[in-house]
Amino acid sequence: MNATLSAPATIADATLERNERARGLWSDAGRRLRKNAFAMGGLIVLLLMVLAAIFAKWIAPADPNFQDYMSMMQGPSRAHPMGTDNFGRDILSRIIYGAQISLRLGVLGTLVGALLGSIIGAISGFYGGWIDSVLMRLLDVQLAFPGILLAIVIIAILGVGEVNVIIAIGIFSVPVFARMVRGSLLSLREQEFVLAARAIGAPSGRLIAVHLMPNALAPILVLSTIRMGTAILTAASLGFLGLGVRPPSPEWGTMLSEGRAYMQLAPHITIFPGLAILVAVVAINLFGDGLRDALDPKMKKTG
Amino acid sequence: MTQYILRRLLALIPILLGVSILIFIVMRLIPGDPARQSLGPEATGEQVEILRKAWRLDEPLPMQYMAWLQRAVQGDLGRSTVSRVPVTHEVLSRLPATLALTVASSLVAVVFGLLFGIVSAIRHNTLVDRGTMLLSLIGICTPSFWLGLLLLLVFSVRFGWFPSAGAGGISHLVLPAVTLGVGAAAVIARVTRSSMIEVFSEDYVRTARAKGLSERMVVIRHALKNALIPILTILGLEFGGLLAGAVITETVFSYPGIGQLLIKSINNRDFPIVQGTLLLFAIQFVVINLLVDLLYARVDPRISYT
Numbered sequence: 001m002n003a004t005l006s007a008p009a010t011i012a013d014a015t016l017e018r019n020e021r022a023r024g025l026w027s028d029a030g031r032r033l034r035k036n037a038f039a040m041g042g043l044i045v046l047l048l049m050v051l052a053a054i055f056a057k058w059i060a061p062a063d064p065n066f067q068d069y070m071s072m073m074q075g076p077s078r079a080h081p082m083g084t085d086n087f088g089r090d091i092l093s094r095i096i097y098g099a100q101i102s103l104r105l106g107v108l109g110t111l112v113g114a115l116l117g118s119i120i121g122a123i124s125g126f127y128g129g130w131i132d133s134v135l136m137r138l139l140d141v142q143l144a145f146p147g148i149l150l151a152i153v154i155i156a157i158l159g160v161g162e163v164n165v166i167i168a169i170g171i172f173s174v175p176v177f178a179r180m181v182r183g184s185l186l187s188l189r190e191q192e193f194v195l196a197a198r199a200i201g202a203p204s205g206r207l208i209a210v211h212l213m214p215n216a217l218a219p220i221l222v223l224s225t226i227r228m229g230t231a232i233l234t235a236a237s238l239g240f241l242g243l244g245v246r247p248p249s250p251e252w253g254t255m256l257s258e259g260r261a262y263m264q265l266a267p268h269i270t271i272f273p274g275l276a277i278l279v280a281v282v283a284i285n286l287f288g289d290g291l292r293d294a295l296d297p298k299m300k301k302t303g
Numbered sequence: 304m305t306q307y308i309l310r311r312l313l314a315l316i317p318i319l320l321g322v323s324i325l326i327f328i329v330m331r332l333i334p335g336d337p338a339r340q341s342l343g344p345e346a347t348g349e350q351v352e353i354l355r356k357a358w359r360l361d362e363p364l365p366m367q368y369m370a371w372l373q374r375a376v377q378g379d380l381g382r383s384t385v386s387r388v389p390v391t392h393e394v395l396s397r398l399p400a401t402l403a404l405t406v407a408s409s410l411v412a413v414v415f416g417l418l419f420g421i422v423s424a425i426r427h428n429t430l431v432d433r434g435t436m437l438l439s440l441i442g443i444c445t446p447s448f449w450l451g452l453l454l455l456l457v458f459s460v461r462f463g464w465f466p467s468a469g470a471g472g473i474s475h476l477v478l479p480a481v482t483l484g485v486g487a488a489a490v491i492a493r494v495t496r497s498s499m500i501e502v503f504s505e506d507y508v509r510t511a512r513a514k515g516l517s518e519r520m521v522v523i524r525h526a527l528k529n530a531l532i533p534i535l536t537i538l539g540l541e542f543g544g545l546l547a548g549a550v551i552t553e554t555v556f557s558y559p560g561i562g563q564l565l566i567k568s569i570n571n572r573d574f575p576i577v578q579g580t581l582l583l584f585a586i587q588f589v590v591i592n593l594l595v596d597l598l599y600a601r602v603d604p605r606i607s608y609t
Contacts, residue, residue: 141321144585146543152550156569156577157332233446237551240448241566256449267456274449281444 025218025295032294039290045283053099060093064250073266083268085259091269094250095276101251102280105165106232112170113231114224117177118216122208124178125185132182139175148172148237155243162245165238169231180223184216218295225288229281236277252277304600311593322585323375327368330578336360341381341575375582381575383568390579394561398583400470401560404483404552405545407476411484412491412541417534419488420495421522427500435492442489447548451482451555468557475558483552487541494537498530505529531602539595543588 033039052059061081068088076083082091124135145153154168188194189212197211238244239253247254252273259269330337338354339346355361359370374380380390423435458478459467465478502508503526511525512518550562557563561580568576 137317137321140318141325143543144318144322144588145547145581146588147547149547149550149581149584152565152569153329153581157329229444233444236446237448240446241551241554242570243566253446253448256446256452260452263452263456264460270449270452274446274452277446277449278441278444281446282440285440285444 029218029291029294033290036290036293038286039294042283042286042288042290045279046287049099049280049283050103052096053103056096056100060090060096062090062093064094064097065089065248073262073269075266075268082272083266085255085269086262086266091255091272094255095252095272098250098252098255098273098276099280101162101245101249102232102235102253102277105162105169105235105245105251106228106284108166109169109231109235110173110224110228112166113173113227114177114220116170117174118181118213118220120174121178121181121183122185122213122216125182126189126204126208126212128186135178136182139178142175148234151234151238152241152243155238160243160246162249165235165244168238169234172234173227173231176227177220177223180219181216184219185212188212188215222288222292222295225291226285229284229288232277232284233281307600308597311596315589315593318589319586322589323372323582324368326578326581326585327371329581330574331364331367333574335574337381337574340384343384343387380579380582383573383576385568385571385573385576390575393576394564394579394583397559397561397564400558401549401553401562403470403476404479404549404558404560405542407480408483408545408549408552409487409538409542411480412487412545413538415484415488416491417495417527419492420534421499421527423492423496424499424503425522427496427503432496436496439489439492442485442492445485447482447486448551448555450485451478451552454478454482455556470559479552479556479558482555483545483548486548487545490537490541491534495530495534498533499526502526502530528602532599535595535598535602539592542591542595546584546588546591 066089068084068090070088071080071084072088073086074080074084080090080092082095085091085094120135120139124132142150151168151172154171155164158164158167185208194207194211197207202211235244235251236253236256239251239255240257242257245251245254247258255273256270259266259273262269336351336355338351338358338360342351342354358374359366362370378391380394382389383393386393419435419439423432426432455467455478458464465474469475499522507529508521508525511521516524549560550565552558553560553562554566561583564576565580565584568574568580
């Protein structure tokens with residue numbers, strides 16, 4: 001996680017060395033990643049899901065909201081590979097369209113969290129002192145609402161809806177990113193290239209943006225990937241609790257909660273959306289784990 | 304040790320104060336007059352005015368907070384806007400059910416987590432290891448509400464082995480505890496495995512083997528004991544996840560705990576109850592973290608608390 005650089009003579013050298021190192025790091029990582037069968041499998045599944053989401057209009061066999069009262073709650077058949085729900089809607093089509101929503105919630109939510117968290121972590125780690133103490137204590141308080149509880153609280157304030165779910169997931173992801181970026185910057189700021197940049201009078205903002213953050217990019221990328229799985233799970237959980245995206249939207253968690261009442265008669269209404277969530281999250285985790293191992297082979301494989 | 308416990312208890316105060324400020328602000332962010340909300344739509348304007356005075360709602364926010372905190376410390380969190388029952392009563396009456404669920408699910412998590420983790424570590428790099436780790440990945444990635452519904456479908460609807468809703472005896476606890484515990488078990492299995500593999504390469508394990516101890520003694524007495532610290536750390540973190548996860552599990556199984564109450568109250572816009580459940584969740588989490596910290600000292604005498 002902590003990139004060590006030898007002392008460069010000038011800033012030009014520092015930039016040069018960083019660029020070279022960066023290129024080496026990324027291409028090395030790419031080679032390692034391609035050799036990892038699990039990671040590539042995850043990536044392929046993920047790409048297929050993204051493609052299905054983008055081209056839903058052409059791929060989906062039916063309109064996701066078309067209600068066919070002649071064929072309600074039918075099990076899987078040739079006409080409806082995943083069956084139909086209580087309104088006679090084609091479940092496969094709804095899952096394909098749902099991929100748009102679930103992936104969007106996961107990506108945007110994580111992005112919001114990564115951005116906010118990185119800014120807080122960078123300020124905390126770079127300035128240290130009382131600013132650091134105050135920010136970290138604030139995060140401690142936030143941690144007293146563990147897991148999905150924080151997202152639930154935010155939805156309780158803001159109300160349901162897609163934008164609010166993204167905000168909730170974003171804020172819910174802030175602490176992990178903030179802590180990690182802070183840790184990276186704490187060790188990076190002691191390095192000689194930072195001292196050199198400071199010596200020629202680089203302002204703090206430039207120091208953080210140009211010299212420090214690029215060195216913290218790899219771990220941020222890995223964490224973002226892995227957190228995207230958590231984000232999708234959280235969004236689906238909110239949907240299931242009735243605190244996410246509202247029906248008739250085919251968001252996977254929302255679909256599942258709608259099918260719950262018909263569990264005994266038509267279990268496939270709940271089984272397939274859950275399966276979609278599971279496959280998406282497993283794929284993301286496999287790819288994320290591979291990315292981590294590829295970017296930092298020394299990093300230990302825990303949790 | 305006593306001194307350490309005392310110091311840790313004192314350190315809880317700023318965190319709990321922070322939590323209370325956060326909850327107070329959250330509740331003020333919700334549109335609507337708190338006094339009107341608490342009294343319900345039938346109250347007269349005069350009654351609302353009296354309560355506004357009593358709660359100092361016309362004064363600046365810091366004064367409002369002080370008044371609110373004073374009441375909260377005395378156990379007065381207002382009344383439910385729906386049932387008109389005092390919040391403290393409503394919330395505390397559901398606490399035992401949630402505690403039972405959390406304890407049962409952490410038992411599931413620890414037992415299965417340790418078991419799979421140890422087996423995986425002993426059979427490091429074999430098919431058993433790979434299979435266990437794949438299983439744990441699936442365990443981490445499975446949406447708990449989905450797993451809960453599948454368990455209900457199979458074991459409650461099909462086989463009729465367990466009741467499908469409510470709380471009561473052990474039979475009511477089995478399915479919810481498994482649902483809630485699986486994710487944590489998977490994480491614990493992974494940490495246990497990597498921690499054990501590391502310990503297996505230590506000199507004292509080689510010594511233990513060299514002096515002819517049975518493999519079982521080596522694993523339990525020498526390896527596991529030393530591998531416990533990272534396992535405990537993750538356990539403390541997972542407890543928080545279990546508490547939060549109880550919200551979902553209780554909803555799936557219509558289990559009458561504070562998690563189900565929270566969701567119901569959010570949907571009913573019953574904010575005094577929301578506030579009470581949040582406070583209780585936060586207190587539980589902080590207390591559990593303290594207990595885990597204290598456990599460290601029991602497990603690892605090298606950690607001194609002076």
